[in-house]
Every structure is written in C-alpha cells, then in structure tokens.
Amino acid sequence: MTEQAAAVELRRVRKAYEQVADQLRDAILRGEIKPGNRLPNEATLSTTMGVSRATIREALRVLAAQNLIRTTKGATGGSFVMLPTADHTSAFLSSNISLLSQAESVSLDEFLEIREYLEVPAARLAALRHTETELAAIERAVPEDTRDLGIEDQFVYNKGFHSAIVEACGNTLLLIAAQPVFSVLQTHLRRSTLGARFLGQVVADHRKIAAAIAAGDGDAAEEEMRRHLHFLRPAYRRAWREAGERRKAASG
Amino acid sequence: MTEQAAAVELRRVRKAYEQVADQLRDAILRGEIKPGNRLPNEATLSTTMGVSRATIREALRVLAAQNLIRTTKGATGGSFVMLPTADHTSAFLSSNISLLSQAESVSLDEFLEIREYLEVPAARLAALRHTETELAAIERAVPEDTRDLGIEDQFVYNKGFHSAIVEACGNTLLLIAAQPVFSVLQTHLRRSTLGARFLGQVVADHRKIAAAIAAGDGDAAEEEMRRHLHFLRPAYRRAWREAGERRKAASG
DNA sequence: CCACAGCTAGATGTCAGACATTTAGCATAG
DNA sequence: CTATGCTAAATGTCTGACATCTAGCTGTGG
Numbered sequence: 339m340t341e342q343a344a345a346v347e348l349r350r351v352r353k354a355y356e357q358v359a360d361q362l363r364d365a366i367l368r369g370e371i372k373p374g375n376r377l378p379n380e381a382t383l384s385t386t387m388g389v390s391r392a393t394i395r396e397a398l399r400v401l402a403a404q405n406l407i408r409t410t411k412g413a414t415g416g417s418f419v420m421l422p423t424a425d426h427t428s429a430f431l432s433s434n435i436s437l438l439s440q441a442e443s444v445s446l447d448e449f450l451e452i453r454e455y456l457e458v459p460a461a462r463l464a465a466l467r468h469t470e471t472e473l474a475a476i477e478r479a480v481p482e483d484t485r486d487l488g489i490e491d492q493f494v495y496n497k498g499f500h501s502a503i504v505e506a507c508g509n510t511l512l513l514i515a516a517q518p519v520f521s522v523l524q525t526h527l528r529r530s531t532l533g534a535r536f537l538g539q540v541v542a543d544h545r546k547i548a549a550a551i552a553a554g555d556g557d558a559a560e561e562e563m564r565r566h567l568h569f570l571r572p573a574y575r576r577a578w579r580e581a582g583e584r585r586k587a588a589s590g
Numbered sequence: 591m592t593e594q595a596a597a598v599e600l601r602r603v604r605k606a607y608e609q610v611a612d613q614l615r616d617a618i619l620r621g622e623i624k625p626g627n628r629l630p631n632e633a634t635l636s637t638t639m640g641v642s643r644a645t646i647r648e649a650l651r652v653l654a655a656q657n658l659i660r661t662t663k664g665a666t667g668g669s670f671v672m673l674p675t676a677d678h679t680s681a682f683l684s685s686n687i688s689l690l691s692q693a694e695s696v697s698l699d700e701f702l703e704i705r706e707y708l709e710v711p712a713a714r715l716a717a718l719r720h721t722e723t724e725l726a727a728i729e730r731a732v733p734e735d736t737r738d739l740g741i742e743d744q745f746v747y748n749k750g751f752h753s754a755i756v757e758a759c760g761n762t763l764l765l766i767a768a769q770p771v772f773s774v775l776q777t778h779l780r781r782s783t784l785g786a787r788f789l790g791q792v793v794a795d796h797r798k799i800a801a802a803i804a805a806g807d808g809d810a811a812e813e814e815m816r817r818h819l820h821f822l823r824p825a826y827r828r829a830w831r832e833a834g835e836r837r838k839a840a841s842g
Numbered sequence: 843c844c845a846c847a848g849c850t851a852g853a854t855g856t857c858a859g860a861c862a863t864t865t866a867g868c869a870t871a872g
Numbered sequence: 873c874t875a876t877g878c879t880a881a882a883t884g885t886c887t888g889a890c891a892t893c894t895a896g897c898t899g900t901g902g
Contacts, residue, residue, distance in 0.1 A: 351893095353855070355651065367685070369840075373693065379882060390857045392644055395883090399607065399648045403655035404682070406689075412865030413881045421693050427686045430656070433619065434679045435763065437658075441625060441673050444762050452763040455711050510696050511687065511704040515767045585621075603863095605884065631853060642886045647854090663854045664894030845902085855892070863884070871876080 354389050358397035361387075366406055366419050377407065377417040405430075424514050432518035439522055446578040449523055454567050456516040457500070461547060461563035462556040463507035472506035473552055480544045484537060492537050493528060497521075499544050503551070523574060529584075530577035543569065606641050610649035613639075618658055618671055629659065629669040657682070676766050684770035691774055698830040701775055706819050708768040709752065713799060713815035714808040715759035724758035725804055732796045736789060744789050745780060749773075751796050755803070775826060781836075782829035795821065 352360075365371050377383070380398070384391045398417055401407045405422040409415070438444045464476070479498035481487055487495070497520075504516045543566040550558035604612075617623050629635070632650070636643045650669055653659045657674040661667070690696045716728070731750035733739055739747070749772075756768045795818040802810035 355855085367689070369692065381882085392647075392858090393856065395644075396648060396651045396855095399651040400655040403652040405686070409883070410865085411863070411883045413879095414866055415864080415882050417883090421695070422686045422689055424690070427683065427690075430682060430686075431679065434657070434674045434682075435766070436619070437674055438676070438679075438762070440621060443673070448761045448763050451761055452767070455707060455764070459707050509700045509703055510690070511700050511771065512707070514683075514687070515704070519763065588621075607884085633853090644887090645885065648884095661854070662894090663892070665850090665852045666895055667853050667893080669854090843902100845900105847898100847900090849898075850896090852895095853893085855890100857888105857890080859887090861884105861886080863882100865880100865882085867879090869876100869878075872874085 354393045355396035355400070358383075358387055358389065358394060359400040362397065362401060363404075363406060366401075371419050373419050373421045375419050377419070379416055424510050427514050428517040431514065432521050435518055436522050436525070446574060449519060450567070450571055450574060453516070453519050453523065454564065456512060456519065457504065457567065458560050458563050460504045460507040460509075460512055460516060461551065461559040463509065463512075464503050465551040465554055465556040465559035467508040468506040468551060472502065475502040476506060476548050476551060478502075480548050481541060484541050489532065489537075492540075493524065496540065496544075497524060499548075503547075506551070526581050527574060527577045530573070530580055532573065536573060539569065540566075606645045607648035607652070610635075610639055610641065610646060611652040614649065614653060615656075615658060618653075623671050625671050625673045627671050629671070631668055676762050679766050680769040683766065684773050687770055688774050688777070698826060701771060702819070702823055702826060705768070705771050705775065706816065708764060708771065709756065709819065710812050710815050712756045712759040712761075712764055712768060713803065713811040715761065715764075716755045717803040717806055717808040717811035719760040720758040720803060724754065728754040728758060728800050728803060730754075732800050733793060736793050741784065741789075744792075745776065748792065748796075749776060751800075755799075758803070778833050779826060779829045782825070782832055784825065788825060791821065792818075 362371075362377065371377065377398075378386070380391050380394050383394045387394070398407065398409060401417075402409060405420065405426040407417045408420045409417045435444065439449070464472070468476070476499065479495055479502045481491075481495050484492070500520050501517065504513045504520075507513070543562065547559060547562045547566060550562050614623075614629065623629065629650075630638070632643050632646050635646045639646070650659065650661060653669075654661060657672065657678045659669045660672045661669045687696065691701070716724070720728070728751065731747055731754045733743075733747050736744070752772050753769065756765045756772075759765070795814065799811060799814045799818060802814050
C-alpha cells in the first residue's frame with residue numbers, strides 16, 4: 339500500500355500567484371493597507387515574498403480585476419488600493435447575470451420578478467426622498483415629444499429614466515442590484531422590433547411615474563411603476579422567445 | 591506649437607494584456623466560445639495575437655478573476671470557459687459591498703432596507719413555491735431546543751435558516767442579491783454580544799415563519815418575516831455602532 | 843488477460859534578466 | 873520666468889529556459 343501517507347495532512351498546492359493575491363487581498367480587506375495607499379513596488383514584493391516579478395504581476399492582475407487595486411505607470415506610479423464603486427460592482431454583476439441568462443440557468447420570469455421587487459420600492463423611495471437634482475434628472479429623462487425620436491434615442495431615454503429613479507431612491511445597494519437586471523433585460527429587448535404604439539405607451543407611463551415622484555406621492559409612484567412593469571411583460575416575453583430562436587438557429 | 595497633432599484622433603494606449611482580455615471576454619460573452627470549451631493554449635494565443643506568453647497569462651488571470659475561465663495544468667489542461675455560478679457571483683458581491691460598508695459609503699439603513707425588500711418577498715415565494723426538499727431544509731434550520739446551543743451554533747442555524755428560505759423562493763437572482771446582504775450584516779452582528787432573551791426570540795420568530803411557509807400561507811410568511819426583520823433592527827444598530835467605535839479606536 | 847509501474851507528451855507554472863515606455867520632477871539654458 | 877530637456881523610478885513587454893503536473897500509453901510480470 340502506498341496510502342499510508344494520507345495521515346500527514348496534505349493540502350493541494352496552491353499556485354504561487356494565488357497565494358500572493360490572497361495575502362494582499364487579506365491585507366486590504368483587513369484595512370492594513372488603506373484605500374489610496376500604494377502597495378510596495380513589484381520588485382520589492384518580488385524579493386520580500388520570494389517569488390519572481392512575473393508571479394507578482396499575475397497576482398496584481400487578479401486584484402485589479404476585482405477592483406481592489408489600480409495600477410499606473412511612471413515615476414509616481416504603482417499599485418494603489420482602491421475602493422470598488424457601485425458602478426464597478428454593477429458592471430461585474432451585469433456581465434455575470436447576463437451569462438447566467440444566456441446559459442438558460444435563469445429564466446425571464448426570474449428577471450421580471452426581481453425587477454418588480456426592486457424597482458417598485460425604488461419608485462416609492464424616489465418619491466419620498468428625491469433631491470432637487472435627482473428630480474430634475476428624472477424629468478429630463480422623459481422626452482417631450484416622441485415623434486422625431488429614433489428607436490435608439492428611445493432606448494437611451496428609457497435607460498436614463500430607470501437609472502435616474504434608482505439613483506434617486508437613496509439606497510446604493512438597491513441601485514447596485516437594480517441596474518444589472520434592467521441592463522440585461524434591455525439588451526434582449528433591443529434586438530426585438532417594437533411598434534410606435536408600444537413606445538408611445540412607455541413614454542406615457544414614464545410621464546405618469548415622474549409626476550407621482552415629483553408630487554412626492556409614494557403610493558402613486560409605486561402603483562404606476564407596478565402597472566408599467568406589468569405592461570412591459572409581453573414585450574419582454576416576445577423578445578426573449580425570439581432570442582431563444584436565434585440561438586437555436588445559430589447552434590443548429 | 592506642438593499641439594497641432596490633436597486632430598489625429600489619438601486614444602489612450604490600452605495595455606496589451608487589457609486588449610487581450612477584452613477580446614477573449616467579448617468572444618465568450620458573445621457565445622463564440624461556449625461554456626466547457628477550451629481556449630487555444632497559451633503558446634498559440636501568444637503567436638496569433640502577436641504578444642508574449644507573459645502578456646497572455648496576465649490577461650488570463652484577469653478572466654479567471656472574473657470567473658469566466660478556469661485554468662488547469664497537465665496534458666489535458668488549459669483554460670476552459672466556465673459559467674459563473676450563483677455562488678461565485680454572490681461571493682464577489684459580498685466582498686464588494688463589505689468593502690463599501692467599511693468605507694462608510696453605504697449605511698446600515700440601506701442594508702436593512704434592501705434586506706426587507708428582498709427577504710420579505712422571498713418568504714412569500716418560499717411559501718408558495720417550495721418543494722419538499724426545500725421545506726425540509728428550512729425546518730431543519732430551526733433548532734428544536736436552544737438551551738444546549740452555543741452562540742456559534744446559533745449563528746450557524748441562523749445563516750442556514752435565511753439561506754434555506756432564499757433558496758426555496760425559486761428565484762436565482764433574488765438568491766444572488768440576498769445572500770451577500772445577509773452575510774455582511776451577520777459579520778457585524780457576530781462581533782456583538784447577544785442576550786439569551788434575544789436569541790430565544792429569534793428562534794421563536796423563525797419557527798413561526800417556517801410554519802407559515804409549511805402551510806403555504808404566503809401572506810402570513812410575508813408578515814412574519816417583516817416583523818422578524820423589524821425586531822432585529824435594534825440589535826444591528828447596536829452592533830454597527832460598536833463596530834464604528836472599534837474602527838475609530840483602531841485608527842486613532 | 844489483467845494489474846501496475848513507469849514513461850512520455852502536452853499543457854500550465856515559475857524563474858531570471860533585459861529592454862521599452864511612461865511619468866513626474868529637477869536642472870538648466872535662454 | 874519660462875520652456876526645454878534630462879533623469880530616476882516605476883510599470884509594461886519580450887525572450888527563453890526550466891519545473892511541474894496530468895492523462896494516457898506502454899510494456900512487463902503475474
């Protein structure tokens with residue numbers, strides 16, 4: 339038997355760059371290196387940790403991809419600890435759930451469902467807590483007249499409107515969660531063809547929601563947003579179905 | 591003057607490894623390389639993209655950090671496209687919002703607020719849609735008798751209970767969003783001291799919620815969960831305040 | 843015919859050293 | 873005083889070599 343050695347408590351070898359990344363990440367997470375501080379330069383890290391500069395660099399790329407550091411060139415350059423922003427987090431989340439949806443491990447209903455759980459409260463909170471600036475942004479995101487707008491412009495307004503609301507709700511976490519959901523839904527809708535009637539109704543809904551928010555009427559904002567989201571559902575279902583067919587055609 | 595060249599439309603140089611990472615990411619996101627497929631090996635990528643292997647490797651580390659690929663050694667090894675799982679996404683989100691909270695750019699109220707928006711609907715959905723297995727998991731996560739449980743055990747049950755519910759709600763996106771919020775709140779609570787009365791009430795609440803879910807009563811589950819979360823608030827506020835003081839003491 | 847040890851090919855992991863490039867600040871000439 | 877150019881310090885990139893891991897093949901003894 340060769341298995342007697344099993345008692346010696348052996349772990350899988352962790353790759354050197356993973357260990358380096360882990361150590362640095364822990365130091366950052368524990369606050370030993372604070373946001374804005376510079377890490378030791380690559381040569382120093384290399385000698386103190388006993389690995390080559392190439393290994394150090396691979397570890398730094400990992401941390402950079404996680405938005406924990408940012409690296410710049412030049413005499414005053416180096417790797418600086420950075421706080422991940424809401425935008426970073428949203429962007430990452432967005433690409434991840436986009437992949438999940440592509441792989442059909444998340445259904446359209448799940449997207450629609452959680453969107454309602456996030457944006458309906460967001461509309462209420464926006465009505466109750468919005469600042470002047472935020473309200474102005476919301477109203478600016480509703481076009482005056484839709485007739486001379488191209489389809490692309492409509493999408494821009496659309497995105498701007500929903501962004502403005504979740505930003506006005508005063509809850510960063512809600513913002514982080516809601517943006518990616520909306521963004522994934524939109525990329526699907528974008529490939530579908532939409533009628534003028536539909537687009538007109540969207541703008542009309544937006545106008546009603548904006549009015550409720552401006553009036554500070556949380557109940558109305560909530561209700562209008564809920565109706566709006568329900569109104570959108572058939573369009574999303576159609577777009578989703580079409581996307582599924584495209585995918586099937588491409589792979590078959 | 592040396593500024594006349596401004597007309598030539600120059601862009602900031604993107605680092606080579608970023609360009610490589612972007613190209614590969616796009617190919618993956620567009621579905622040109624499907625989950626499970628293997629990327630060309632590093633040497634091949636190196637020659638076809640016209641950069642050194644070191645550069646390729648740095649790009650691969652970036653993609654790996656974003657859970658888009660996984661790299662293994664050996665003859666049949668290489669870099670394989672991988673679907674990010676809900677767990678991966680949750681874990682990343684968790685570390686990001688943990689940092690945001692440390693930096694005090696997200697307040698406790700925001701955490702409590704969004705937790706309610708996520709877990710209250712989750713309780714309702716769990717009541718309406720749970721499977722046998724999921725219900726069993728929920729009930730297993732409520733201890734029969736709390737008297738012989740250590741504080742650590744209570745935390746384990748606690749975490750298990752909330753996990754079981756969001757898993758039973760049948761919405762992966764809700765799961766992805768709710769887990770990190772809960773997890774960050776718990777790490778704060780864990781460093782606080784909690785009385786036996788408090789812990790007893792927590793278990794009693796959990797039992798009521800579990801009963802409502804078992805009965806398939808969505809309204810009751812929703813209401814009990816809301817009451818439970820409101821009951822918890824003072825404890826979180828105290829824990830959060832203590833954490834703030836600890837931080838201040840450490841830095842001052 | 844089977845089990846097993848060892849070999850081998852193919853891939854990633856790591857190292858060392860060199861050179862290129864960028865950037866800020868300093869020194870210097872006009 | 874200003875503009876120019878030099879220099880130091882850091883990251884960015886390349887090259888080539890060697891180490892290590894892993895699956896599968898291969899040959900051999902039972």
